[in-house]
Amino acid sequence: MNSKTAFYIFKRILLAILTVWVVITVTFFVMHAVPGGPFLSEKAVSPAAQKALEAKYGLDKPLLEQYVTYLKDIVTKFDFGPSIKKRGRMVLEIIGDGMKTSAKLGVIAAVIAAITGIVLGAVAALRRNKFIDKVIMVITTAFVSMPSFIMGSLLLVLLTTTIRLFPANGDEPGGLVLPIITLSLYPMAYITRLTRSSMLDVLGQDYIRTAKAKGVSGPKIIFGHALKNSLIPVITYFGPMLAYIVTGSLVVEKVFSVPGIGRAFVNSITGRDYPLLMGTTIILAVLIVVMNLVSDILYKIVDPRINLE
Amino acid sequence: MEKKPFSMHVDVDSFIPATEEEKAYMVQMRESSTFFRDGMKRLLKNKVATVSLIIIIVITLSSIFIPIFWPYTYEQQLGVVPGKEVDNTYLNLKPFQYGETEQKRIEAGEKVFPHLFGTDSSGRDYFIRTVYGTRISLAVGFFASIIVLIIGMVIGSIAGYCGGAVDLIIMRIVDIIYSLPDMLMIILLASVLRQSGFDQVIAGTALEKIGSNIISLFIVFGILYWVSMARLIRGQLLSLREQEYVLASRAAGAKGGWIIRKHLLPNSISVIIISTALQIPNAIFTESFLSFLGLGVDAPMPSLGQLASDAINGQSTYPYRLIIPAVVISLIVLSLNLFGDGLRDAFDPKLRD
DSSP: OOHHHHHHHHHHHHHHHHHHHHHHHHHHHHHHTSTTOTTTTSTTOOHHHHHHHHHHTTTTSOHHHHHHHHHHIIIIIOOOOBOSSSTTOBHHHHHHHHHHHHHHHHHHHHHHHHHHHHHHHHHHHHTTTSHHHHHHHHHHHHHHTSOHHHHHHHHHIIIIIISOOSOSSTTSTTTTHHHHHHHHHHHHHHHHHHHHHHHHHHHTSHHHHHHHHTTOOHHHIIIIIIHHHHTHHHHHHHHHHHHHHHHHHHHHHHHTTOOSHHHHHHHHHHTTOHHHHHHHHHHHHHHHHHHHHHHHHHHHHHOTTOOOO | OOOOTTOOSOOGGGGSOOOHHHHHHHOOOOOOOOHHHHHHHHHHHOHHHHHHHHHHHHHHHHHHHHHHHOSSOTTOOTTOOTTSOOOGGGTTOOTTOOOHHHHHHHHTTOOOOOOTTOBOTTSOBHHHHHHHHHHHHHHHHHHHHHHHHHHHHHHHHHHHHHOHHHHHHHHHHHHHHHHSOHHHHHHHHHHHHHHTTHHHHHTTSTHHHHOHHHHHHHHHHHHHTHHHHHHHHHHHHHHHHTOHHHHHHHHTTOOHHHHIIIIIHHHHHHHHHHHHHHHHHHHHHHHHHHHHTTOSSOTTSOOHHHHHHHHHTTTTTOHHHHHHHHHHHHHHHHHHHHHHHHHHHHHOGGGOO
């Protein structure tokens, strides 16, 4: 790693920290700009009770003071405060509970998407313009254009109602199969297309021709030279893939009623549970920003030729 | 003079001037082609793009014109007649079924317009709701892209022209907004804008008709999505200014106005149009996503995402109510994407991956 790469990494980390700060600040001030505050929706709250509630959650202090406290709690104690609608529960607890299911869902979906995507992409590239390549390309184009909630709902109708293959509810055993499939289809299609185009690019390189000329066997060329090098662009997709899976899980968890962080997020919007909404937004945003950072840095280290500026 | 075979002497007869006829034969007159016409020719050769374009046109025209002559409206609850009790036979009709009073009219020999897709749980004709939803989704996609285009173009060209400190500051802001998780921010802003008393602000203006939710959608798009457009336009301006043909043109004595008209504009306009075209399906996608989460257009106005979202709960009994908007939205997004790709290939082959 030379000094230029180190400088780049330093700059990216700085930008990531700045981004997280912007997310926290925007989230905080946007949420507090709502007139009436979070208790407005509750029926028949007397002014005294409203005052007491606000004092309890620290909402009666000046806005700037609340902001500093909020920021300090997050940075020093990783504390997002109590949930307003679910009495007696901390935001972090609720997120932690949801995260268990969501992480399982997301990681399995990502792994499935990566493996099938790379295999299909490599097959399509090696059989370029043959029938199988065309089939793969048509299917992936269709998957890329379908919003995840559409995909999820169609799978729901098809596989739970029409042929009753899987339970429709995410709580039941086997209930995570459909959400995982739904979440993995789009990244799978994207990775397939990415691998295909980068593999085609690599197969046209001089060193492949050299290897062929030297009599290296076909599989050795593919696995030793072509595949390894064509996977580099795929690394950059890991960040966006995570972002997709996070936002995709919002709807997928709603469609299949999976008790994950996505459902907590959606419920916090409709239930106006502001601390929970802020907490989930910030944690998911940090997750996405960090993942983007990692995949960018990895990309830079794996292929130093790339100039990311 | 007779020419000897194998002689190296030049045959003078080969060098007599051509007649007018021969000259005319050599000159092939073709109509001069413009940049636009060239691109259109390439675009129409692309079968996938042409078919996509036809699909888009058909969907757009039908979403505009069908509501004009259709006998039902999107908000009309067929079972509700003023002064009478609600007629429950109109709720949840299957396709081509009729309500009780309609049955009687048919038996009396009257012709009743069929409910192609049945009715929904409030007794509204589902076909016209789908058509109307398509119209809303298309309109949101189109106008959101225009907003993004305008903001991005203004800020991008400021950054590109001014350069220096202005450029630096704008580009750092762009960097930060670019690395924000867009969907999360959109959901956050949309959910807050809905509750921020926005209705009162626009009450009484022309904006009120559109509804506060759609406007907050536009605001959210305007805040977040201009960055890639600004980046693109700035990059275009910076790189085009340094192109050799611009230098050559300047060396040949061209003035600034000529260079902008003949070089900078035609070379960047295609990139701008293409990315705007590719922005439309993105916006439709996002709108349907938000509608699905319950953050979309105001009821009773339908959008495709909203229709799909409403249909989720009844999906085991009325699966077609979910499948119809799902298919329409996928068709729109797919053909817009394919058409955008075709547009890119036809007008700017350099952009191809």
